[in-house]
Amino acid sequence: MTRRLIITLLTIIASLVAVAAVYAQGGKPVSDDDVNRVAKQLYCPVCPNTPLDVCETKACKDWRAQIKDQLAAGWSDDKIIEYFVSQYGERVLAEPRRSGFTSFVWLLPIVALAIGLVVVIQIMRSWKSQSRAPVPVQSAPLTASANLPPEVKARLEKELRELS
Amino acid sequence: MLRHFGMIGHPPTTYIGFTGFVIPYAFAIAALITGKAGDDQWIRTTRRWTLVAWLFLSIGLVLGGRWAYDVLGWGGYWGWDPIENAMLMPWLTGTAFLHSVMIQEKRGMLKVWNVVLIILTYSLSVFGTFITRTGVVGSVHSFSKSAMGPAFLIFVSITFLGSLLLMFKRMDTLKTEHEMDSLLSRESAFLLQNLLFLGITFAVFWGTTFPMISELVTGTKITVGPPFFKQVTGPLFGILVLLMGIAPLLAWRKQAVTNLGRSILIPFIGSVMATIAAAAAHWTPHPYPLALAGLWLVSFVALTTVWEFWRGARARMNSQKENFFAALVHLMSRNRRRYGGYIIHLGVVMMTLGIVGDEFFKAETQGTIGAGQSLVVENYTLTFESLKSYMGDDQEIVEAKAKLYRDGEYIMTLAPRRDYYISQKQPVTVPAVYSTPGADVYVLLVGWEEIGLNASTFKIYVNPLINWVWAGGITFIIGTLIAAWTSLDDKRATSYALRPVAAAPVAANG
Numbered sequence: 001m002t003r004r005l006i007i008t009l010l011t012i013i014a015s016l017v018a019v020a021a022v023y024a025q026g027g028k029p030v031s032d033d034d035v036n037r038v039a040k041q042l043y044c045p046v047c048p049n050t051p052l053d054v055c056e057t058k059a060c061k062d063w064r065a066q067i068k069d070q071l072a073a074g075w076s077d078d079k080i081i082e083y084f085v086s087q088y089g090e091r092v093l094a095e096p097r098r099s100g101f102t103s104f105v106w107l108l109p110i111v112a113l114a115i116g117l118v119v120v121i122q123i124m125r126s127w128k129s130q131s132r133a134p135v136p137v138q139s140a141p142l143t144a145s146a147n148l149p150p151e152v153k154a155r156l157e158k159e160l161r162e163l164s
Numbered sequence: 165m166l167r168h169f170g171m172i173g174h175p176p177t178t179y180i181g182f183t184g185f186v187i188p189y190a191f192a193i194a195a196l197i198t199g200k201a202g203d204d205q206w207i208r209t210t211r212r213w214t215l216v217a218w219l220f221l222s223i224g225l226v227l228g229g230r231w232a233y234d235v236l237g238w239g240g241y242w243g244w245d246p247i248e249n250a251m252l253m254p255w256l257t258g259t260a261f262l263h264s265v266m267i268q269e270k271r272g273m274l275k276v277w278n279v280v281l282i283i284l285t286y287s288l289s290v291f292g293t294f295i296t297r298t299g300v301v302g303s304v305h306s307f308s309k310s311a312m313g314p315a316f317l318i319f320v321s322i323t324f325l326g327s328l329l330l331m332f333k334r335m336d337t338l339k340t341e342h343e344m345d346s347l348l349s350r351e352s353a354f355l356l357q358n359l360l361f362l363g364i365t366f367a368v369f370w371g372t373t374f375p376m377i378s379e380l381v382t383g384t385k386i387t388v389g390p391p392f393f394k395q396v397t398g399p400l401f402g403i404l405v406l407l408m409g410i411a412p413l414l415a416w417r418k419q420a421v422t423n424l425g426r427s428i429l430i431p432f433i434g435s436v437m438a439t440i441a442a443a444a445a446h447w448t449p450h451p452y453p454l455a456l457a458g459l460w461l462v463s464f465v466a467l468t469t470v471w472e473f474w475r476g477a478r479a480r481m482n483s484q485k486e487n488f489f490a491a492l493v494h495l496m497s498r499n500r501r502r503y504g505g506y507i508i509h510l511g512v513v514m515m516t517l518g519i520v521g522d523e524f525f526k527a528e529t530q531g532t533i534g535a536g537q538s539l540v541v542e543n544y545t546l547t548f549e550s551l552k553s554y555m556g557d558d559q560e561i562v563e564a565k566a567k568l569y570r571d572g573e574y575i576m577t578l579a580p581r582r583d584y585y586i587s588q589k590q591p592v593t594v595p596a597v598y599s600t601p602g603a604d605v606y607v608l609l610v611g612w613e614e615i616g617l618n619a620s621t622f623k624i625y626v627n628p629l630i631n632w633v634w635a636g637g638i639t640f641i642i643g644t645l646i647a648a649w650t651s652l653d654d655k656r657a658t659s660y661a662l663r664p665v666a667a668a669p670v671a672a673n674g
Contacts, residue, residue, distance in 0.1 A: 032529075036530055054237070091375075091387050092387070105374045113359075113363040124352055128346070
């Protein structure tokens with residue numbers, strides 16, 4: 001009795017799962033937008049620097065058709081991308097991975113910028129510390145300005161007025 | 165495909181731009197050899213040459229982008245292709261150079277750095293030629309390959325290293341004359357700006373050459389596509405644009421915080437209000453934080469720059485008793501370099517607006533529809549009418565007719581085509597575009613059923629604000645022309661440096 005019940009239940013569950021699987025496959029039609037969403041992240045090895053979603057060659061059309069079939073079979077985006085990487089290598093990825101050797105492409109610009117920032121701060125500090133030393137000389141340019149030609153003086157006066 | 169106006173103008177302007185940088189470079193090297201690089205004569209003599217080279221490079225970039233948008237049929241204008249990057253890099257360092265020479269002219273600082281920048285710019289121009297002509301990296305620009313690759317690489321290396329070596333030998337002639345009083349000053353802003361330009365250049369260089377490096381090291385070639393360049397350079401460009409808005413307000417040597425606060429208060433309030441208004445408006449379907457930050461940035465920098473014009477004109481209105489337009493015109497003609505520069509900045513802001521719109525609000529859809537059926541994207545509807553094929557001069561043309569509606573209202577009939585050039589055996593997708601300042605609706609005929617011609621596949625892009633990229637480009641070029649134009653005041657302007665002519669009289673007086 002119980003045995004029969006278990007078998008019946010299992011049969012029902014199994015058929016439900018099968019129905020769900022079929023529903024997942026055929027329930028939602030795969031649109032071109034779905035294909036492009038995946039294709040955008042891929043480059044075929046034949047066409048240099050043309051993303052798969054816009055490439056017009058025969059090879060790329062075949063790839064897109066393949067993506068469509070895979071989506072229809074219920075594959076996830078990641079699984080499809082993983083499949084193309086395993087088949088053709090990492091060069092099909094539009095965005096280099098952030099792990100392994102390709103992490104260098106991401107890291108180095110950040111490192112370079114950080115070093116640059118340190119250098120720039122050092123330069124600014126050195127400029128500032130230089131200015132602290134000769135404080136008494138600061139008034140000198142004022143007297144030196146008396147030697148300026150009259151038209152420059154007139155312009156200085158005018159611009160000072162305009163500033164205020 | 166090559167008969168577009170952009171393709172007619174793009175190669176010669178790019179070429180003039182590339183080769184034009186040889187002049188400031190040659191003067192810099194000559195100044196180093198003769199030990200005169202410390203005085204800024206070489207910079208003053210070549211200023212206009214540098215500007216013109218830079219102008220042509222800018223025109224080349226804009227024309228190339230426009231051509232890509234009109235002809236390549238992927239709805240964009242910049243694909244971070246190695247060849248595009250090769251052209252962008254000398255433009256970036258050239259821009260840094262144009263700015264940082266000002267600090268040497270006015271303050272006698274950064275002399276070493278300016279020499280480095282012009283060496284870099286020239287070397288990158290040659291490097292660009294190397295990448296272009298040798299085909300070491302795969303690109304959509306399929307030029308004829310030549311066997312001079314290794315020779316060229318040796319030439320680039322010798323040029324770059326030799327120039328740097330010469331500079332180090334002459335380091336004693338490049339002493340900084342001046343100093344600054346505060347970390348908040350225009351000098352600091354220039355340094356930061358240089359850092360950002362160089363940071364972007366490095367990221368672009370590294371991303372462009374990484375596939376080669378990867379192949380050398382691991383044996384596998386990889387792709388470094390647009391997602392990399394956008395994520396790495398995007399934030400840096402953002403900070404750069406912000407700096408472009410604030411730096412012109414900063415004083416040399418020292419900037420008082422309260423003064424700065426006062427001058428940015430109104431633009432700040434205005435930009436926050438503009439951003440809120442934009443977020444509330446209907447055309448922003450997904451106002452996520454980054455996009456809003458971009459919009460705020462654009463409006464803030466636009467307002468600070470316009471504010472500079474307004475302040476200058478108002479000062480003249482008061483002192484010269486002129487009306488507003490006369491004051492504005494006189495202000496600009498008296499000070500072409502400065503206000504030409506600000507117009508360039510406005511052009512950059514307009515381009516940034518276009519780029520923000522295109523990056524964050526772009527929408528696309530693709531689908532196969534029969535006659536009478538429709539595709540919907542955002543508030544646009546495209547209804548397919550008919551398909552016909554006919555012969556052109558040298559091409560077989562397949563042309564679709566489709567009606568475009570916005571919010572259910574008929575706008576126009578679009579005719580996207582696919583031309584097959586018989587002699588070149590090359591298909592060309594000709595987009596049909598409905599273009600407005602708010603957005604472009606860019607329709608491509610991707611495919612069709614061979615039998616019966618009943619169903620066709622369309623791809624539709626909605627590119628918001630993209631026309632601001634072109635308007636900004638034109639503004640940018642006009643600004644450069646104003647800045648480069650000879651003015652009667654030039655002699656007075658150049659003799660009117662902020663720093664004393666030499667240290668000697670100062671010491672004598674003190």
